[in-house]
Amino acid sequence: MDQKFSSQAYLNMELLRFTTAGSVDDGKSTLIGRLLYDSKSIFEDQLDAVKRASLLKGAEHLNLALFTDGLRAEREQGITIDVAYRYFATPHRKFIIADTPGHIQYTRNMVTGASTANAAIILIDARNGVIEQTHRHATIASLLGIPHIIVCINKMDLMDYRQEVFLDISENFRDFAGRIFPDKDIRFIPISALRGDNVVKPSVNMPWYNQGTLLHVLEILPVDQDHDLKHQRFPIQYVIRPESDQYHDYRGYAGRVAGGFFKPGDPVTILPSMIRSKIVSVDTFDGALEKAFPPMSVTLTLADDVDISRGDMITGEYDLPTIGGEFQAMVCWMNPIPLKPGGRYALKHTTRDVKCIVQSVDHVLNINTLEKMPEGTPVKMNDIASVMIRTTQPLFYDPYVKNRITGSIILIDEATHETVGAGMIL
Numbered sequence: 001m002d003q004k005f006s007s008q009a010y011l012n013m014e015l016l017r018f019t020t021a022g023s024v025d026d027g028k029s030t031l032i033g034r035l036l037y038d039s040k041s042i043f044e045d046q047l048d049a050v051k052r053a054s055l056l057k058g059a060e061h062l063n064l065a066l067f068t069d070g071l072r073a074e075r076e077q078g079i080t081i082d083v084a085y086r087y088f089a090t091p092h093r094k095f096i097i098a099d100t101p102g103h104i105q106y107t108r109n110m111v112t113g114a115s116t117a118n119a120a121i122i123l124i125d126a127r128n129g130v131i132e133q134t135h136r137h138a139t140i141a142s143l144l145g146i147p148h149i150i151v152c153i154n155k156m157d158l159m160d161y162r163q164e165v166f167l168d169i170s171e172n173f174r175d176f177a178g179r180i181f182p183d184k185d186i187r188f189i190p191i192s193a194l195r196g197d198n199v200v201k202p203s204v205n206m207p208w209y210n211q212g213t214l215l216h217v218l219e220i221l222p223v224d225q226d227h228d229l230k231h232q233r234f235p236i237q238y239v240i241r242p243e244s245d246q247y248h249d250y251r252g253y254a255g256r257v258a259g260g261f262f263k264p265g266d267p268v269t270i271l272p273s274m275i276r277s278k279i280v281s282v283d284t285f286d287g288a289l290e291k292a293f294p295p296m297s298v299t300l301t302l303a304d305d306v307d308i309s310r311g312d313m314i315t316g317e318y319d320l321p322t323i324g325g326e327f328q329a330m331v332c333w334m335n336p337i338p339l340k341p342g343g344r345y346a347l348k349h350t351t352r353d354v355k356c357i358v359q360s361v362d363h364v365l366n367i368n369t370l371e372k373m374p375e376g377t378p379v380k381m382n383d384i385a386s387v388m389i390r391t392t393q394p395l396f397y398d399p400y401v402k403n404r405i406t407g408s409i410i411l412i413d414e415a416t417h418e419t420v421g422a423g424m425i426l
Contacts, residue, residue: 013089016223019098019114019146021137022123027154031123031193032086032099038200039215041088085113092219107367107382108334110140111422115408118223119148121214126159126190130172132368138173139367142180143330143384143424145404147226149177149186150217157192161205166190179370185221189214227294228403232260232268232316235350235396235406236308240299252283252299253308258350258405259398260316262300263291267317270306271396276317277302294405311352313396321398321406325391328362328426329409330400332384335420339379339387345420346412347391350405355392355414362386386426400424 022028036042086097098113114120120141124134141149151173159165170188177186189198190209197203200215212220240252262268266279282289283299292298300314308314315321333339339358347356363372364385372386379385389409400407411421 013092013094014223015094015096016119016218016221017096017098017117018119018121018150018218019100019110019117020121020123021100021110021114021141022154023125023128023131023133027125027193028099028123031121031152031154031191031199032097034193034196034199035097035215036086036088038196039088039090090215090219095218107136107140107384108332108422110137111144111332111334114141114144114146115404115422117144117146118226119150119218119221120146121150121152124151124153124169124173126153126155126165126169129169130176134173135176135369136367138177139180139365139370140384142184145401145424147185147223148221149181149184150214151186151188152193152214153188153190154193156190156197156206157195161190161192161197161203163206163208166206166209187211187217189217228259228398228405229293230260231319231321231398231403232262232266232314233258233321233398233403233406234262234300234314235352236310236312236314237351238310239308250301251305252301253314254297254299255351256297257292257294259294259403260319261291261293262298262314268302268314269317269320270308271313271315271320271323272394273307273312275304275306277304277306279303311350313350315396321396323394323396325394326359326388327395327397328386328388329423330365330384330426331379331387331411331421331423333379333381333421335413335418336381337420338381339385339421344414346414347389348410348412349395349397349408352393352395354395356389356411358411359388359390362388387423389423397425399426 020028020032084099086099088095098117100110100113122134122137124130153166153169190206191198191214193199197205198213200213202213234257235255236253237255240254242250262279262282264279264281267276268279269276280301280303282292283301341358341361343358345356347354361379363375364377364379364383366373367384398406407425409423409425410419411423413420
């Protein structure tokens with residue numbers, strides 16, 4: 001890259017995770033290639049390899065889609081890949097792209113890649129407009145609580161860059177989106193990934209559009225409010241007891257902040273014991289902090305010696321999550337063996353591991369039409385279903401719409417240790 005960053009400046013830069021979704025031939029690979037190429041995020045050896053490959057394929061120009069073709073080549077060799085992650089940075093922000101397949105048989109892959117995303121880029125072919133696949137991608141983005149949706153209407157060059165084409169497709173998408181996420185931040189950008197219009201550089205072919213390029217929008221999206229900053233949540237990962245001469249009496253509770261702010265002096269409650277204490281310090285390897293917030297990894301010390309272990313949670317003194325062993329969740333099923341009502345699984349929630357039983361399947365969601373399939377419909381791989389779960393021990397959880405960390409679960413087959421389902425607590 002042309003812009004030089006110091007290692008410390010790079011580490012301190014704000015991170016945006018975004019996922020891409022598009023149907024076959026919508027131009028997703030070309031868009032990612034264009035974004036990396038025009039932002040000068042391609043290494044010279046990668047660029048040389050793509051230039052040679054483009055010539056071998058008889059292309060007159062650089063084939064930008066080849067920047068992501070390593071994934072296709074591996075798939076042709078029989079290697080299963082869930083999600084490909086790509087990294088790049090600009091002087092304003094660093095990015096992680098979760099490049100996920102968009103086909104219906106890869107719904108579980110898209111759920112995996114999009115589960116931690118701040119934003120979703122939904123690609124629409126300007127020639128085809130909003131189609132069933134677009135509904136599927138929008139619905140999954142809504143279920144996963146992705147805060148920002150960027151709708152890129154691609155191949156505008158094939159529609160003579162006409163404004164009415166862009167406006168019609170935007171209006172059609174808004175009509176559907178109003179049913180699933182009426183309050184979501186949705187932005188529309190007319191682009192041509194092949195020719196570079198409005199991807200990194202403004203388009204001279206569409207003077208009627210002045211809301212910023214895709215890269216500009218990615219750089220200015222407000223992500224500081226994407227985390228739950230109101231409710232203090234700190235799942236314990238590890239108890240630190242150095243037992244050295246220098247830190248003989250040190251007892252710290254390490255983990256990643258899942259919600260709210262934690263500061264020295266804050267009164268807190270420890271779950272499940274319900275014992276109250278106060279924070280003495282917020283420590284890191286580089287020294288103490290004045291406060292910690294999501295998604296920082298820190299160590300908290302408390303004023304009292306309390307029996308705390310992995311899987312417990314430190315919360316605000318009176319601001320407690322729901323404590324219970326029975327809840328409803330939307331589950332994306334990831335296993336070839338269908339989910340069975342009454343099935344027993346291991347369940348992972350934050351740092352807590354328990355056993356559970358799926359008591360009932362309330363309905364399977366048709367993610368194309370939003371129709372609820374009748375009770376008794378089998379839950380097959382890539383299906384999304386509303387289920388009732390009962391655990392052997394209580395969990396400390398929030399609804400997924402309130403906190404994506406304390407509101408998510410993973411179901412694991414106890415015999416094979418395979419992840420069979422990912423769930424969002426309702």
